[in-house]
Amino acid sequence: MTQTKDSIYASPLADIEAFKFDAKVVDVFPDMIQRSVPGYQAIIAAIGLLAGRFARPDSVCYDLGCSLGAATFSMLQHIDAPNCRIVAVDNSAAMVSRFHERLQKDAPNANVQIRCEDIRDITIENASVVVLNFTLQFIPVEDRLAFLRKIQQGLLPGGLLILSEKLCFDDPRQQDLQTDMHHAFKRAQGYSDLEISQKRSALENVLIPETFAAHQGRLLEAGFNSAEVWFQYFNFASILALK
């Protein structure tokens, strides 16, 4: 499939609106996330492998903040547990509708339910795998603990949460270095300094990163038995939390 190149922030904008997952973003999203999140493709591939290992028969795998369903498509390639279904949820109508079209075209018989809802409002039950791939960072910080508790309670014993997030760092030199290296990554992917700085403004107060220690502490407080990083590339990391 031909991919539309992300040029949303390429020209100077008089007024930079808060970042939204609207139709304009949906059109360029695969290119945008690929060129903005170091290691994105490696994480998507690993989500498939992990789901292959953790998906249980007669259970549910959740893809929360699914966007265009990249994690769902990866899980579908590896899940062989009988009667295991995927519930994919996103509150952007534009994302959900595009994901629907793709699923109809590429995997019409797959056992996937796509729902347009706020992930804080859904019921989670009988889950063997829950994926939060760069989604929790968009949930208000004060809602994160209750939401993770709900996920922990909906997971079966031995279940897995995959939590991928943009991180920040307590040490200011580390924070500056990792931010600079992320920007160097984006430059190397073809984004201009203007694109990088305008997108950064749009994401302010929208994408709220936390430290790994904050995530780990909250996951344990939510009832998970352990939470460790399995992947990190500059300020982007993915965590495995085990029930």
Ligand SMILES: Nc1ncnc2c1ncn2[C@@H]1O[C@H](C[S@+](CC[C@H]([NH3+])C(=O)[O-])CC(=O)[O-])[C@@H](O)[C@H]1O
């Ligand atoms: N409260 C919410 N309820 C439901 N969806 C939400 C909410 N808040 C944000 N979203 C959705 O979370 C997604 C975050 S993108 C995930 C990438 C995907 N996981 C991937 O593996 O390609 C990450 C990024 O763009 O950095 C968007 O589609 C939002 O609409």
Ligand SMILES: O=C(O)C(=O)Cc1ccccc1
């Ligand atoms: O682009 C960035 O700087 C990011 O932090 C990641 C991202 C990727 C796609 C949508 C929103 C944020």
